[in-house]
Amino acid sequence: MPKIIGASLREHREQTRLRLFAALSELIGERGFDAVTLSEVATRAGVGRTAVYNHFPDKEAMLVGLIMHETTGWAEALNQALAGIDDPVEQLRTYVREQLTLKAEFHFAPGPDLRRVLSAPTQARVREHVVLVEQILRRILARGIATGAFPEQELDVTLPLVIACLSGRGVPAGGPAREHAIAQTEAFVLRAVGAPELVLV
Template identity: 70%
Template structure:
């Protein structure tokens, strides 16, 4: 009988999933999704290959589980940080900074883009999970419009445009250059949605 990790079966399952997600993330960043197998992931996670199938039937399902987990964790942390901010424009600043700084390993992994190796159904599920974060932006913008801080606008158009500015950008490695790039992105987005932003030198 396989050794149980943790104090209970539930904890064992959660720890095993975290190990698999960590191994997938590391291997994907090193080789790309298409170049790794479930056996590679199991070995890197330190679990038996048959144990993987107790959680995920195939590599694509594992990737979707990983993306779901990462998105939910990120969205919860982002929302918690925004709950302490009352001003919608300041919330938008925080959102832009968080999104601009976020490294999405499943977007920047080497090899073919994931869209080219995932089935259509899997692509749709990934899109649905991205929508969790988009809903946060939608709520921020709606609050800004309601308060008069932002002009009326079609959020169905604005939300994807804003996120398109923030997704998949390569920021400079240097701290000063990185901060400047994020600050310029922040100013661009604020101007794009019509926020009253003071002009700085």
Template identity: 45%
Template sequence: MPKLIGDSLATHREQVRERVFAALRAQLYERGFEAVTLSGVAAAAGVGRSAMYNHFPDRQALLVAFVEAEAARYVADLDAALAGVSSPAERLAVFARMQLRRLAEFHLPPGQALAGALDPQAYRRIAAHADPIGDRLAAILHDGAADGSMVAEGPDVLAALVSAALTSRRIVDVAPSELDATVETAVRAVLRMVSTPSRD
């Protein structure tokens, strides 16, 4: 019987998942999903292959579980960051900044490429995790329209434009020394995109 990590089976399973996810995160960053194998992740995580297959029967199951865990953590972090911010413009700046930072750190193929790498059911499960994030953006834009600080026409179109801007890898694929300035430039551009014209 394999040695337990932690003081219970539940703790063991959770710690194995965390080690596997950490190894997968590193491999996604270094090589991309196409180069990831279960055996490679297991070796990097220090987990036996049989234990790995008990948790994740295939690459797709591993990726879906990883994205679910990352998305839940990210939405919790996003909600915490937005909770102390009052104005819609400031909330949108926080949202945009976090989205771009996440994009810089999270290395998955873009939507269409990912759709081709996964079966339809697995892709739908991963895509569903964008819904709570989109809901936060829609709420910010709605509040901005309500107080007159943001344009009210076509909120769905506006949300789609902002989302598209914040998922462009070209923004964050820069040298690490340039990332802070690039992110702030993009945040200012997003704010200008949605702000109502000045009445000065």
């Protein structure tokens, strides 16, 4: 009988899923999604291959599970960082900083270029989950416009532009160069949405 991980069957299932997600992330980083097999994921995770099929019917479903898991964690981390901040300008600064910081902690949220690895129906499912992160930014911008912190603008135009800026932005791993890059990115985004009187670091 397989060894139970954790104090209960529910905890066992959750811990197994987390092991599988970690293994899949590592293997994708090493050789890309297409080259990874479920057998390799099971071996790396330290679970039996049959255990994999108790959670996911195929490799694509596991990737979707990983992306959704990380996107949820990403959104929760953003909301925690924003808790207690009322000023929309400071909210946007925090959003930008957290997005750049979280990219080092999460592999797939709010999502890689999925067109190359997922079918169209699956992309649609993932897209619904990714909206969690985008809605946080939409709320910040909408509140900024409503309070006069940002000038009137079309959110459906501004939102994807800010997301594209942050998605494509890499920052140094540490030190003064990292802080400078993050500060400059904050300033760029705030200037782009029309925030007043920026203080550059």
